[in-house]
Amino acid sequence: SRRSQAAVxxxxxxxxxxxxxxxxxxxxxxxxxxxxxxxxxxxxxYRMEVEMLRPGTVVPSADTVARDVQRLYESLAVEAKDYxxx
Numbered sequence: 505s506r507r508s509q510a511a512v513x514x515x516x517x518x519x520x521x522x523x524x525x526x527x528x529x530x531x532x533x534x535x536x537x538x539x540x541x542x543x544x545x546x547x548x549x550y551r552m553e554v555e556m557l558r559p560g561t562v563v564p565s566a567d568t569v570a571r572d573v574q575r576l577y578e579s580l581a582v583e584a585k586d587y588x589x590x
Contacts, residue, residue: 522558522561524562527561527564528564528568528569528572529572529576531545531564531569531572532569532572532573532576533576535569535573536573536576536577541566542566542567542569542570542573543566545563545564545565545566545569546565546566550563551563
C-alpha cells in the first residue's frame, strides 16, 4: 500500500531493503524536495558513493529521474485531489 511505502521512505526508517524501484523513488523524491537539478545524479562523487555502498548498482540517468518525478507528481496529484474533494 502507499502508506507502507511512505513509511519506508521516512527519514526515520532504520533499514530499507534495496530495490531498484525504491532507489529510483528516493532519488526522485530527493531531487524534488531539495530542488536539485536532475543532472545532479550524474555527479561522479554521488556515483562513487553508490558504488561504495552497494557495488554494481546502476544509477539512473537524469532523463529517467525527470520521468520518475513527473510520474510521482501525476500519481500524487490525483490522490491529493481525491482527498480534498468535498
